[in-house]
Amino acid sequence: xxxxxxxxxxxxxxxxxxxxxxxxxxxxxxxxxxxxxxxxxxxxxxxxxxxxxxxxxxxxxxxxxxxxxxxxxxxxxxxxxxxxxxxxxxxxxxxxxxx
Amino acid sequence: xxxxxxxxxxxxxxxxxxxxxxxxxxxxxxxxxxxxxxxxxxxxxxxxxxxxxxxxxxxxxxxxxxxxxxxxxxxxxxxxxxxxxxxxxxxxxxxxxxxxxxxxxxxxxxxxxxxxxxxxxxxxxxxxxxxxxxxxxxxxxxxxxxxxxxxxxxxxxxxxxxxxxxxxxxxxxxxxxxxxxxxxxxxxxxxxxxxxxxxxxxxxxxxxxxxxxxxxxxxxxxxxxxxxxxxxxxxxxxxxxxxxxxxxxxxxxxxxxxxxxxxxxxxxxxxxxxxxxxxxxxxxxxxxxxxxxxxxxxxxxxxxxxxxxxxxxxxxxxxxxxxxxxxxxxxxxxxxxxxxxxxxxxxxxxxxxxxxxxxxxxxxxxxxxxxxxxxxxxxxxxxxxxxxxxxxxxxxxxxxxxxxxxxxxxxxxxxxxxxxxxxxxxxxxxxxxxxxxxxxxxxxxxxxxxxxxxxxxxxxxxxxxxxxxxxxxxxxxxxxxxxxxxxxxxxxxxxxxxxxxxxxxxxxxxxxxxxxxxxxxxxxxxxxxxxxxxxxxxxxxxxxxxxxxxxxxxxxxxxxxxxxxxxxxxxxxxxxxxxxxxxxxxxxxxxxxxxxxxxxxxxxxxxxxxxxxxxxxxxxxxxxxxxxxxxxxxxxxxxxxxxxxxxxxxxxxxxxxxxxxxxxxxxxxxxxxxxxxxxxxxxxxxxxxxxxxxxxxxxxxxxxxxxxxxxxxxxxxxxxxxxxxxxxxxxxxxxxxxxxxxxxxxxxxx
Numbered sequence: 001x002x003x004x005x006x007x008x009x010x011x012x013x014x015x016x017x018x019x020x021x022x023x024x025x026x027x028x029x030x031x032x033x034x035x036x037x038x039x040x041x042x043x044x045x046x047x048x049x050x051x052x053x054x055x056x057x058x059x060x061x062x063x064x065x066x067x068x069x070x071x072x073x074x075x076x077x078x079x080x081x082x083x084x085x086x087x088x089x090x091x092x093x094x095x096x097x098x099x
Numbered sequence: 100x101x102x103x104x105x106x107x108x109x110x111x112x113x114x115x116x117x118x119x120x121x122x123x124x125x126x127x128x129x130x131x132x133x134x135x136x137x138x139x140x141x142x143x144x145x146x147x148x149x150x151x152x153x154x155x156x157x158x159x160x161x162x163x164x165x166x167x168x169x170x171x172x173x174x175x176x177x178x179x180x181x182x183x184x185x186x187x188x189x190x191x192x193x194x195x196x197x198x199x200x201x202x203x204x205x206x207x208x209x210x211x212x213x214x215x216x217x218x219x220x221x222x223x224x225x226x227x228x229x230x231x232x233x234x235x236x237x238x239x240x241x242x243x244x245x246x247x248x249x250x251x252x253x254x255x256x257x258x259x260x261x262x263x264x265x266x267x268x269x270x271x272x273x274x275x276x277x278x279x280x281x282x283x284x285x286x287x288x289x290x291x292x293x294x295x296x297x298x299x300x301x302x303x304x305x306x307x308x309x310x311x312x313x314x315x316x317x318x319x320x321x322x323x324x325x326x327x328x329x330x331x332x333x334x335x336x337x338x339x340x341x342x343x344x345x346x347x348x349x350x351x352x353x354x355x356x357x358x359x360x361x362x363x364x365x366x367x368x369x370x371x372x373x374x375x376x377x378x379x380x381x382x383x384x385x386x387x388x389x390x391x392x393x394x395x396x397x398x399x400x401x402x403x404x405x406x407x408x409x410x411x412x413x414x415x416x417x418x419x420x421x422x423x424x425x426x427x428x429x430x431x432x433x434x435x436x437x438x439x440x441x442x443x444x445x446x447x448x449x450x451x452x453x454x455x456x457x458x459x460x461x462x463x464x465x466x467x468x469x470x471x472x473x474x475x476x477x478x479x480x481x482x483x484x485x486x487x488x489x490x491x492x493x494x495x496x497x498x499x500x501x502x503x504x505x506x507x508x509x510x511x512x513x514x515x516x517x518x519x520x521x522x523x524x525x526x527x528x529x530x531x532x533x534x535x536x537x538x539x540x541x542x543x544x545x546x547x548x549x550x551x552x553x554x555x556x557x558x559x560x561x562x563x564x565x566x567x568x569x570x571x572x573x574x575x576x577x578x579x580x581x582x583x584x585x586x587x588x589x590x591x592x593x594x595x596x597x598x599x600x601x602x603x604x605x606x607x608x609x610x611x612x613x614x615x616x617x618x619x620x621x622x623x624x625x626x627x628x629x630x631x632x633x634x635x636x637x638x639x640x641x642x643x644x645x646x647x648x649x650x651x652x653x654x655x656x657x658x659x660x661x662x663x664x665x666x667x668x669x670x671x672x673x674x675x676x677x678x679x680x681x682x683x684x685x686x687x688x689x690x691x692x693x694x695x696x697x698x699x700x701x702x703x704x705x706x707x708x709x710x711x712x713x714x715x716x717x718x719x720x721x722x723x724x725x726x727x728x729x730x731x732x733x734x735x736x737x738x739x740x741x742x743x744x745x746x747x748x749x750x751x752x753x754x755x756x757x758x759x760x761x762x763x764x765x766x767x768x769x770x771x772x773x774x775x776x777x778x779x780x781x782x783x784x785x786x787x788x789x790x791x792x793x794x795x796x797x798x799x800x801x802x803x804x805x806x807x808x809x810x811x812x813x814x815x816x817x818x819x820x821x822x823x824x825x826x827x828x829x830x831x832x833x834x835x836x837x838x839x840x841x842x843x844x845x846x847x848x849x
Contacts, residue, residue, distance in 0.1 A: 009458070035458065036401045036449055039393075097420040099398045099445055099484060 002074040006042040010081030017057045037098035135258040138200040141267040141283035144191040195290040201334045208513035219247040220515040248274025289338035293381045296343035300388040301350045306439040313433040336512045343373035358392040361402040368412040379523035384412040399442040401449035408522035413446040456483035480504040542572030547663040554665040560717040561631040563786035569623040583626035590650045593638040604634040627788040632688030642669040681705040695728030717784040723773035731766035731800035770797040
């Protein structure tokens with residue numbers, strides 16, 4: 001089943017690592033959001049069970065959060081870095097669009 | 100923007116909306132009593148002589164402004180008065196009044212444009228203070244604000260349906276200084292002007308207009324109309340002009356996969372956009388294509404963050420997710436058209452430097468907003484994502500009036516031009532005349548030229564430019580005859596590489612009798628400009644590269660020349676280095692500028708030394724004509740006797756004019772050496788225009804002092820015609836004949 005993880009707003013030369021059930025899905029040492037679109041990067045993961053644990057680690061900021069995500073159907077997870085320095089998660093069953 | 104005497108269309112539309120919202124009236128229904136819409140752009144422009152600055156480079160940063168002297172009476176005069184507070188000449192002033200019409204923001208903003216691209220920008224929030232009167236505090240200032248201490252503005256308009264008679268009186272006060280009152284004339288109901296060009300990839304159709312009632316999910320009060328992108332931005336306050344002819348961009352330019360990368364679009368923009376230019380301009384390229392290389396999840400992008408001039412190009416991808424209507428939508432085709440239209444307006448908003456609605460507050464490492472802003476995550480704005488609001492896109496479009504938020508309108512209408520204008524960058528370092536009011540399709544072209552193959556000058560050689568103003572339009576133009584010699588109509592910038600730019604300030608300004616001349620299409624007028632030295636000192640002296648650019652200020656626009664780069668070579672030897680110490684003086688500068696002096700003896704001594712020791716160098720030609728001129732005729736000298744240098748009137752000091760006798764033979768030798776012996780070298784360094792002028796003076800001096808040529812009347816008539824046409828060869832021959840005839844005559848007076 002498709003699990004799409006998108007890194008969206010707020011990233012600025014960040015070192016980011018995304019893992020699904022402790023398996024690394026995405027690693028980027030210099031991730032920056034393109035402000036015109038609010039998109040920084042994404043990864044598609046084929047998962048075989050639900051739920052899964054998605055963990056996002058921003059090592060330079062000392063920030064790590066994980067979230068349990070149900071993937072009973074194609075699922076799209078968006079992760080943004082807030083102005084307060086935390087992570088904001090949103091989950092959708094429709095693909096994200098950027099403008 | 101052209102003035103129009105009319106009740107503008109916007110007013111009619113509003114009147115109809117007010118009368119019966121959402122219903123097209125059969126005939127316009129006017130609100131009663133009738134009201135005049137006064138919002139728009141007001142302007143005043145006048146060339147004002149800048150005060151003489153102290154010698155030295157002009158400061159680029161604002162300088163401390165002296166307070167006005169006690170007793171200065173507040174003026175209520177027009178903008179042609181020399182500014183009391185601004186240390187630079189005021190060239191143009193704008194007011195954007197935003198109190199009625201579509202989405203009034205109750206704001207006013209003003210920009211004062213000075214020489215050398217100096218400017219002040221202010222914004223005030225207004226409340227009505229009476230009929231056609233508003234007042235408020237200035238909450239934003241930008242630019243050279245040191246000379247602009249005002250804190251409050253009061254604005255009164257003359258409400259008349261005839262826009263040509265509409266005025267705004269702007270009274271600025273506060274800040275511990277005198278009140279400043281100016282009257283500006285209405286120019287346009289729009290605040291700014293912008294150009295759009297819509298191009299499509301092969302097989303793609305641009306959605307640039309929609310019917311607002313085509314989709315049933317809409318605000319109940321939304322008027323039914325065919326709405327265009329141009330109209331959306333007109334309602335923002337821009338006078339929108341279409342450029343180009345809506346080109347088709349071959350898909351081959353995107354490579355074999357037919358998906359466009361940002362670089363491919365940037366390349367296509369350079370090729371297909373009729374307005375592409377590496378500079379800031381109010382012009383935008385909008386490109387409609389199938390897909391971006393990122394895939395279907397990218398509906399559009401302001402792709403132009405490449406190179407030095409950003410935000411000039413934006414793209415919409417018709418086959419991305421925006422072409423997929425939600426499952427079960429009542430009118431999927433209309434939904435898709437609306438989404439493509441919305442996306443185009445959205446991406447174009449980015450080109451005006453608008454962020455997304457939820458990006459107004461952002462981490463400090465993203466940069467600095469123009470003012471502190473609040474996020475607007477629920478805004479029904481072109482800059483919000485419809486599917487991100489509470490209730491999703493259905494909720495968004497049920498309450499969307501095809502507009503931008505108030506904060507976004509304030510930014511686009513009133514923020515400093517450089518924040519909003521496409522392609523803008525740090526001002527001045529990249530272009531000296533970003534604030535020039537240049538027309539995108541000027542009728543005149545100003546060229547700077549030098550009479551030599553390569554613009555390289557010897558050390559000490561003065562620089563004389565040839566100015567050529569050509570009518571490149573299709574209609575005859577009436578110009579002032581002496582336009583190019585009236586340096587108070589020009590701003591001349593000289594910038595030495597890696598040094599601050601300087602404004603050339605001529606020693607003198609000439610008042611000419613206003614005589615008009617007709618310049619037909621393709622015809623031109625020329626004149627020379629001696630640019631090395633002026634009141635600002637020697638602007639061109641040290642070896643190195645210099646860039647020169649001129650803005651010619653016409654009544655309604657500025658004609659900006661291309662930049663000319665010249666090189667000054669290093670000194671050839673010890674003599675030149677040694678003489679430079681005396682040569683680059685104010686005296687020598689004045690003598691060269693005024694073609695001679697009988698009283699600046701020290702400067703004349705230096706020029707004689709130049710003529711003796713550097714006789715084969717270009718500077719010697721300039722020295723000779725400057726030394727010859729005062730010797731060639733009777734010269735009136737003001738004799739102040741023993742009181743020379745005292746601060747007293749000539750009359751009080753017992754001054755009198757005395758006549759200095761000419762030294763014709765010496766003048767003749769100097770002129771002959773300067774003008775006749777090596778004609779091509781003389782023209783190259785003196786410039787063709789000045790060379791002709793010196794020839795004429797030489798010939799006149801010969802005639803004045805006894806030379807008589809026996810000629811038939813028809814020869815006299817023919818000669819006059821050739822001289823009038825600037826026939827250098829003919830004038831030279833006449834001079835040589837004259838010199839030859841003088842050998843047979845009595846010696847002239849000495």
